[in-house]
Amino acid sequence: MTMKLFDTAQQEIVEFAPNPTVLMYTCGITPYDATHLGHAFTFISYDVLQRRLIDMGHQVKCVRNVTDVDDPLFAKARELGVHYLDLAAGEEARFESDMTALNALPVHSTPRASSAIPDIRGFIGMVIDRGFAYESGGSVYFDVEKFPQFGSVSHYSRETMIALARERGG
Structure with missing residues (x-):
């Protein structure tokens, strides 16, 4: 079946x-x-x-x-x-x-x-080191310009993703 x-x-x-x-x-x-x-x-x-x-x-x-x-x-x-x-x-x-x-x-x-905070911190450091994220105002942001596939699964436009991030505290 x-x-x-x-x-x-x-x-x-x-x-x-x-x-x-x-x-x-x-x-x-x-x-x-x-x-x-x-x-x-x-x-x-x-x-x-x-x-x-x-x-x-x-x-x-x-x-x-x-x-x-x-x-x-x-x-x-x-x-x-x-x-x-x-x-x-x-x-x-x-x-x-x-x-x-x-x-x-x-x-x-x-x-x-x-329980995953040490791993999350390590991942964030790796993403920053590889140039896919940046720090600003005490926060870390993923740089969607550096990863063209970002959003391909959700099928949201870049503008929609930015609006959602702002709405949810990004």
Whole structure:
């Protein structure tokens, strides 16, 4: 039996013929408040895909990150007068309880952004050293002019990407 999925890069529905073990990644939560139906929809969609792949005989290893270092989390922690990692741990536990209540399959791994900071810093240094990013005003920016393929998967124009970056704090 075959499965067809929408391929964002190709902008079309394509046949999905995976290996016996399927590695799947989904962006997880930024745990600063209760999850909502929008979150649940995303994770249950991946859960349905995971279950279908298992039904087709595949082993599935789903990874879902937790962004436990982010401005909304810091702001909410300041508002509540708690340490941001304590807030994150509590909201993550509530999220996991919600996923259990929805009968979602457990994920294989849940990496946290905080544990990747040394790697992220190293990557940023490498990108700067190779000339693909620059520093300005205490921040580091990716230089899209140096990487013409940037945005090819999203199919957004350069102008749209710049507008989105500005809207989201870039």
